[in-house]
Amino acid sequence: MRVGFLHSLIRRDEKLLIAELRRRRDMEIVFLDDRRLVFDLETRPPVDLVLERSINHSRAMHALRLFEGVGTACVNAYEVARRCGDKILTAASLRDHGVPQPEVRIAFTPESALAAVEELGYPAVLKPAVGSWGRLLSRVNDRDAAETVLEHKAILGSYHHSIFFVQQYVEKRGRDIRAFVVGDECVAAIYRTSDHWITNTARGGRASNCPVTPDLAGISLRAAQAMGGGVLAVDLFETGGGFLVNEVNYTMEFRNSIDVTGVNIPERIVSYLRRAVP
Amino acid sequence: MHECPVCEAEVTISADPVEGELLECEECGIELEILALDPITLGEAPDAEEDWGE
Numbered sequence: 350m351r352v353g354f355l356h357s358l359i360r361r362d363e364k365l366l367i368a369e370l371r372r373r374r375d376m377e378i379v380f381l382d383d384r385r386l387v388f389d390l391e392t393r394p395p396v397d398l399v400l401e402r403s404i405n406h407s408r409a410m411h412a413l414r415l416f417e418g419v420g421t422a423c424v425n426a427y428e429v430a431r432r433c434g435d436k437i438l439t440a441a442s443l444r445d446h447g448v449p450q451p452e453v454r455i456a457f458t459p460e461s462a463l464a465a466v467e468e469l470g471y472p473a474v475l476k477p478a479v480g481s482w483g484r485l486l487s488r489v490n491d492r493d494a495a496e497t498v499l500e501h502k503a504i505l506g507s508y509h510h511s512i513f514f515v516q517q518y519v520e521k522r523g524r525d526i527r528a529f530v531v532g533d534e535c536v537a538a539i540y541r542t543s544d545h546w547i548t549n550t551a552r553g554g555r556a557s558n559c560p561v562t563p564d565l566a567g568i569s570l571r572a573a574q575a576m577g578g579g580v581l582a583v584d585l586f587e588t589g590g591g592f593l594v595n596e597v598n599y600t601m602e603f604r605n606s607i608d609v610t611g612v613n614i615p616e617r618i619v620s621y622l623r624r625a626v627p
Numbered sequence: 628m629h630e631c632p633v634c635e636a637e638v639t640i641s642a643d644p645v646e647g648e649l650l651e652c653e654e655c656g657i658e659l660e661i662l663a664l665d666p667i668t669l670g671e672a673p674d675a676e677e678d679w680g681e
Binding site for chain 1: 678680681
């Protein structure tokens, strides 16, 4: 099987996947650097499947649409990338499938966004609809802070920062959970622990093993299915009322989670590819 | 031996390098990218963009 490896910069996660692909005698890698690609809407790439590992959301999403348009299967699919890459679409998809999530509000002006924050109560979290690694998240603890952040976003941000995504702040007692879903299985999970309210490992959160209980596997698989399925990392909060799904990531980073979970995540991803070809 | 294009310190390359691979110069801390394999050519990695991530 010829696997198109869609990438830009190649990080340790991608190196681990490349090493796993090279171990397989029945797989051949075709590197597809998104910085060099030119699409013509007609030409099918000489591959059986594209494995998406681009660091840029906008390039990944459009490339997946164009590959699928000429009949090339992709992991993950374009629709999955579109839903996961936009927190508003993620929230709507989770809601469509009855997957529990924190209360959210979406508003289109600073004034209506402020009303939404006041309705949710303080503290609340303002997130850019498109973004990752915990960047530009704002926990607003009072009205003064909310007014300031909203004004800055409206004036200093590009146009998509004027689409306001407000999320109820969930007290997570220093940790949250990331669950790794590959196909129809939740293969591993980690706790991400930090003294900071942002627990992303990209921001210094520490990874440790989290047992994959039936409840955790169940909600993680439901969240993944809500996005369209595939290879996904589901971020969850633990609350007294059960798990809440915070985000779902479609170009998941796993390099810090292999040793602590004992699960060879890149091996699981590469094994899944054959099942993903129609 | 491969040289950091910024600080000229020696940079270690993995045994199985690939084009586009991200490295860090241990001396100056800058992120580097392998631009070509034959011969190995290093350049400064691009800065993170707003839509970078998972």
